[in-house]
Amino acid sequence: MLVKINNLSYIYNPNTPFEKKALDNINLQIDEGDFIGLIGHTGSGKSTLVQHLNGIMKSTSGSIIVDGINIYDKDANLREIRQKVGLVFQYPEHQLFEETVYKDIAFGPKNLGLKDEELKQRVKSSMELVGLDYDTLKDRSPFELSGGQKRRVAIAGVIAMKPKLLILDEPTAGLDPSGRDEILDEIRKLYLKEGITIILVSHSMEDVAKLSNRILVMHEGKIIINDETREVFKKASELEEIGLGIPQITSFMREFKSKGNDVRDDILTVEEAKEEILKYLRRNKNA
């Protein structure tokens, strides 16, 4: 068990007319090796929740235990927690500041006290992980790169800290479809190769369905669904009630089944759907 959250609540502007409960009694457990998709509307509390996990926001009440450390303990080392829990913000390219890509990615590990060879190794390996060529890009200014590349530099900057839990807050926002697919692909590789536990915050059911093995749905500061990905999309009506859809392909397969065709209804990707329909057609042919 990597993270355990108990009765976490956060209230914006307490005791004023603008008071707003952003997190309402959250209980959650994240295990090592999880790939969690966190979905919900704007203002549902997703970003607030993930910013609590590395101690950047402090809750109104409740506790968070990360890797055995209670982060609200007086002598908890916040830097250590921020190393364990890497957080990539929305539009992370807006935080780039160094003269070269190398220096920018090295900022995090340097703050952890790493030097020389180890530092270089970290920068190099994290650049490779996000698909940036070390030799050609390390001395370039991050500001002259393309949007997708900038974002990768920013993500590499967090990966270079070797977190146990990597949180990505809408990593694909504002990217074109191919840029989006590339980033998602790299996140998947990261998960498979490095075995990092990942939380992916997103609006997009499609993205989350493709990657995660567990889904959390947030609505008005509460976690209303916490289940395995396939199970979650069976609750289509519940999701639609709060204005979230299920992936188009899942929706299609459910509709297809409801017309009396014998297919699985927990399909998540187009690829899976293809297999299932082919199987179905073959069965029918034989019959």
Add this chain to the structure above:
Amino acid sequence: MLRDITIGQYFPGDTIIHKLDPRVKIIIIGLFIASLFFINSFYPYILILLFIGIVIKIAKLPIKFILKGLKPLYFIILITLFINIFMTKGEVLFTIGPLTVTKEGISMAVFMALRLVFLITGTSLLTLTTSPIALTDGIEKLLSPFKIIGLPAHELAMMMTIALRFIPTLLEETDKIMKAQMARGADFESGNILNRAKNLVPLLVPLFINAFRRADELATAMEARCYRGGDNRTRLNELKLKNYDIAILLSQIAFFGFIISTRYI
């Protein structure tokens, strides 16, 4: 922490003060500031206090809000008090080491501190009761006679509107970048002054870059909608002086005229 800054904030309302013509309000505050510097004894302060009190009452402003606006200036007020107490010559009351406290010093210190407090609360009354747009409209109109000598009144007002508009945006952005860098282990809170200044680089560089980017985008968006400065530009809500605007203006001119005259009586 950054959310506490209330300077220039607008407190929406629907009172006579809120509806008063911004030009009238600006002139009154100008008079207010001028009279504060003419006052040379404690008694006129009572009138000033009365003025502030009445405006707060009519405009239904929460006192807490006004006091919060003073908070960032506690330090300056304290320094003023301190310097005046110890640096004014006169009848010695007592001495602490090399410092002497005089009767005149204490009275001067209180006098100056009050002047500062009144100055801040008075001017914040203007921004609290006038929306930024009304404020810049008022400034533009007041400056427009100077167009003859080449003063770009509209452009100045537009610059002010934009600057005011972006204060909350920039604060929000600072907050966000700060968090992002803290997530990468940056430390903004400890170390000596030199180190702290150095640690601000990861915050300031992105902030400036984003501000320039925003400015660029805004300029493009304005040009795309054919903005080309103040010439021949008309507005939706023309400012018009009503009778009560004039009545209030005249009464306030008389009021502050009296306060200023107390110096010479």
